[in-house]
Amino acid sequence: MSASLEKGLNALREQIDAPVASFFTSCVSCGICAEACLFYQETGDPKYTPIHKLEPMRRIWSNEFTLLGRAKSMLGMGRKVTEQDLADWEELVYDSCTMCGRCTLVCPVGNDITMMIRKMREGMSASGNAPEELVAGAKRHWEKGSPMGDLLPALTAHVKNVEKSTGIQVNVDKKGVDYLVILSAQEVAVYNEVIEALARILDKAGVSWTFSSEAFEGTNVGIQIGSKDLAREFVSRTVNAAEKLKVKGVISPECGHAYQALRWEGPNLIGRTYPFEVVHVIELLDRLRADGRLKTKGMDHAKLTFHDPCQINRRGGINHEPRRLLNMVADNFTETEDAGTMNWCCGGGGGVGSNESATELRLQAFQRKKRQFEAVAPEKIVTMCAYCHHILEESLEHYDMDIEVQGLTELMAEYLEDA
Amino acid sequence: MNNPYFDLLMWARGPGFDIALTIMVGGILLRLVEIFVLGRKKDLAAPKGNGVLQGLRTVFTRSVPRKGAMKEAPVTYIAGYLFHIGFFVAFLFLGAHIALIGDLIGIQWPAANKALIEIATAIAVVALIALLWTRFKDPVRRALSTFDDYLVWVLSILPLVTGYAAVNTMFGDSTLMMAIHMLSAEALMIAFPFTKLMHAVTFAVSRYYNGSIQGRKGAES
Numbered sequence: 001m002s003a004s005l006e007k008g009l010n011a012l013r014e015q016i017d018a019p020v021a022s023f024f025t026s027c028v029s030c031g032i033c034a035e036a037c038l039f040y041q042e043t044g045d046p047k048y049t050p051i052h053k054l055e056p057m058r059r060i061w062s063n064e065f066t067l068l069g070r071a072k073s074m075l076g077m078g079r080k081v082t083e084q085d086l087a088d089w090e091e092l093v094y095d096s097c098t099m100c101g102r103c104t105l106v107c108p109v110g111n112d113i114t115m116m117i118r119k120m121r122e123g124m125s126a127s128g129n130a131p132e133e134l135v136a137g138a139k140r141h142w143e144k145g146s147p148m149g150d151l152l153p154a155l156t157a158h159v160k161n162v163e164k165s166t167g168i169q170v171n172v173d174k175k176g177v178d179y180l181v182i183l184s185a186q187e188v189a190v191y192n193e194v195i196e197a198l199a200r201i202l203d204k205a206g207v208s209w210t211f212s213s214e215a216f217e218g219t220n221v222g223i224q225i226g227s228k229d230l231a232r233e234f235v236s237r238t239v240n241a242a243e244k245l246k247v248k249g250v251i252s253p254e255c256g257h258a259y260q261a262l263r264w265e266g267p268n269l270i271g272r273t274y275p276f277e278v279v280h281v282i283e284l285l286d287r288l289r290a291d292g293r294l295k296t297k298g299m300d301h302a303k304l305t306f307h308d309p310c311q312i313n314r315r316g317g318i319n320h321e322p323r324r325l326l327n328m329v330a331d332n333f334t335e336t337e338d339a340g341t342m343n344w345c346c347g348g349g350g351g352v353g354s355n356e357s358a359t360e361l362r363l364q365a366f367q368r369k370k371r372q373f374e375a376v377a378p379e380k381i382v383t384m385c386a387y388c389h390h391i392l393e394e395s396l397e398h399y400d401m402d403i404e405v406q407g408l409t410e411l412m413a414e415y416l417e418d419a
Numbered sequence: 420m421n422n423p424y425f426d427l428l429m430w431a432r433g434p435g436f437d438i439a440l441t442i443m444v445g446g447i448l449l450r451l452v453e454i455f456v457l458g459r460k461k462d463l464a465a466p467k468g469n470g471v472l473q474g475l476r477t478v479f480t481r482s483v484p485r486k487g488a489m490k491e492a493p494v495t496y497i498a499g500y501l502f503h504i505g506f507f508v509a510f511l512f513l514g515a516h517i518a519l520i521g522d523l524i525g526i527q528w529p530a531a532n533k534a535l536i537e538i539a540t541a542i543a544v545v546a547l548i549a550l551l552w553t554r555f556k557d558p559v560r561r562a563l564s565t566f567d568d569y570l571v572w573v574l575s576i577l578p579l580v581t582g583y584a585a586v587n588t589m590f591g592d593s594t595l596m597m598a599i600h601m602l603s604a605e606a607l608m609i610a611f612p613f614t615k616l617m618h619a620v621t622f623a624v625s626r627y628y629n630g631s632i633q634g635r636k637g638a639e640s
């Protein structure tokens with residue numbers, strides 16, 4: 001057995017806990033999870049059945065963690081997991097799973113399949129079977145501070161521009177303010193309008209905040225690739241900065257897996273609770289709305305719809321907040337079918353969007369979303385994840401659909417009461 | 420009492436049943452221990468919702484399909500429900516079964532009439548056939564199916580068919596039929612801890628975990 005296979009198998013063994021054992025024990029192979037998965041739905045290929053994506057991990061559990069399996073193994077029965085198996089499963093574990101969480105919500109016996117995919121990726125990356133794009137992204141993240149390279153010069157330039165155009169002072173590395181604002185790499189590099197939007201909203205609401213020159217973006221390739229060591233390092237950067245600046249809270253950006261990484265996995269990765277609160281930016285805006293500190297004027301009359309980012313709604317619990325905000329500023333807001341908790345994924349989450357080999361499949365999987373958008377025929381799609389934003393734009397363009405995509409924070413800032 | 424099958428029936432009702440029950444109960448406990456000794460790490464993220472409550476709630480709410488899910492897999496859902504309902508009505512409300520359970524655990528409840536039991540049995544059998552059909556025909560289910568799935572199917576249909584035959588004195592000698600019915604039920608009991616039949620116990624554990632993980636995040640389950 002090669003060293004890398006052994007490493008991978010050990011990483012998988014380490015991931016098998018009581019929930020995993022219970023899930024594998026409970027599976028009745030009813031196939032209902034397939035119906036929830038965009039990759040199976042849009043291709044009709046049974047290999048994309050969610051539980052099947054976990055077959056190597058299931059086999060390890062069966063061979064080594066069950067009585068009957070151990071007996072069989074002693075008799076030389078029971079199929080072992082080979083190097084080839086892991087190589088074959090790369091496509092299933094990375095290219096055809098966005099960790100969207102739909103399967104987890106339909107499985108009749110209650111299996112959290114998505115959580116197991118996250119675990120399975122630990123074994124895949126440890127055995128050297130992670131997609132090369134994610135590995136390269138992780139390397140850039142490690143060395144240059146973000147998967148998109150060194151973004152500090154870009155951020156510094158945006159800060160200057162925002163100060164000039166709004167007259168609002170944007171703090172960098174300021175101690176003792178309420179919040180440390182984290183962005184997603186995508187926002188710093190492409191959708192930087194959000195910085196001005198946020199500066200204006202928070203200024204109006206009287207919220208004090210700062211950027212940190214040491215940690216300003218929340219992307220976490222470690223989570224996508226499935227390496228808890230990398231993930232821990234990336235989360236630590238933000239935690240350290242927040243502790244150094246002694247902020248009360250950290251604002252998680254419009255980015256699905258950044259929220260997942262910072263809010264839910266983070267404390268478990270570093271092995272302790274945070275001395276500060278993590279709040280998603282949309283959660284915060286909704287709180288400000290409830291407190292009367294976010295006031296808007298006028299209404300967007302365009303027909304618009306909302307795209308729920310899986311990691312923020314289905315797997316993050318933020319469902320009603322964006323809708324309350326949208327209804328404040330839009331009077332022609334129409335939901336797509338399945339909107340809310342069971343919304344369909346844009347197809348690019350969980351690292352899928354950066355895997356070259358997944359592009360064709362992901363665009364095919366996007367057809368579900370496409371049909372739902374066509375049924376509503378909106379002029380604008382609003383979302384709260386910069387990566388969904390990017391994937392939506394790319395996919396809409398691929399299908400020659402001319403619909404604008406906008407981040408919710410930006411939309412809210414457009415209607416901010418200026419008095 | 421010179422029925423040649425009488426001894427077999429007596430064995431099935433006596434030692435046979437005791438052996439099966441011991442393996443089943445012991446096996447289930449072992450399998451549960453096997454799961455729980457693995458433990459799970461404490462979640463250190465500040466909770467947004469009540470995980471314990473939602474976990475408990477999900478044990479029940481997951482019995483109802485999510486909106487729109489039914490039409491995606493109608494055979495699996497409908498036959499799945501009908502099988503479970505039919506099987507449990509026949510199992511729990513036949514007078515002889517109630518007497519047997521009463522002997523074991525000391526509680527009794529009213530029996531259903533014969534017609535109802537027979538309808539329930541027929542429904543369960545037809546549902547099982549439909550489930551087997553979709554397992555053969557549907558590519559997803561065919562690909563997922565292993566020996567375990569087919570074994571469990573056979574072990575589930577046998578007690579239903581043999582029970583019906585024994586009660587209605589079909590297929591020859593009723594003593595033999597009753598012995599076969601008991602033996603088939605015992606085969607099901609013995610296989611229980613070592614096959615997917617375990618889901619009948621662990622579904623509650625899995626649903627609880629699912630609901631508690633989602634619930635802590637304030638997300639639906």
Ligand code: SF4
Binds near residue numbers: 026107108
């Ligand atoms: S839906 Fe659940 S029980 Fe059915 S095959 Fe998928 S994981 Fe197994």
Ligand code: SF4
Binds near residue numbers: 037050096103113
């Ligand atoms: S998490 Fe989403 S993409 Fe992944 S297997 Fe489940 S349904 Fe499919």
